[in-house]
Amino acid sequence: GRHNGTTRCSLTCLSVRTFAADTKMSEFLWSLKNGDLDQVKDCVEQKGLDVNASIDVRPPLHHAADYGQVDVLEYLIEKGADVNSKDKYGISALLAAIWEGHTACVKLMVEKGASKQGTTPEGQSYLEAAEKQEIRDLLH
Template identity: 75%
Template sequence: MSELVWGIKNGDLDQVKDIVEQKEIDVNKEIDGRPPLHYAADYGQGDVIQYLLSKGANVNAKDKHGISALLAAIWEGHTDCVKLLLEQVSQ
């Protein structure tokens, strides 16, 4: 598991910021077939979702299974994340 995915899953926003900014990570680049936003949605990490969106994460991107971050958040029952993603989709 990558350092970035580990930080996302654990909701460690400071670690995520450090990795993205110091290593100049493309927030839309897939890690094991999934964009970082999908991992944040799966694990209900709203702060990380907001940060990734502020860095240009594509809310409409699909992962290797054809699933959007919004659908991942819905399936996992993370209603706060669903709201964040819906707000972004509607813009």
């Protein structure tokens, strides 16, 4: 049993590091969903979080689009977030905003080069998936 102490320490150190990373990610996720732009900036600029790294199987852009956080979206795109990235389910941030009816988010992403030609996982076009007329107009 000479090495038990070392092994135990390694495991503890590893789990503390993982916990710290998880905490950083959950802070980031919270700020994305709640539109806390200062916190998002802090996570990206001070803590070095990647604007394209998935959190809970979705890129940061998707979380912001889902919750209608247009200022956060704009910032993430400025910082290099891929406007056409898809999550684990094949859903783009644009589609998330279309489904949630977030017109300002749809407008911003289209202006920033998001593809309007996508389809839902069920095969509907983005235009067909849009319920709001003002969003349909942006997708033509």
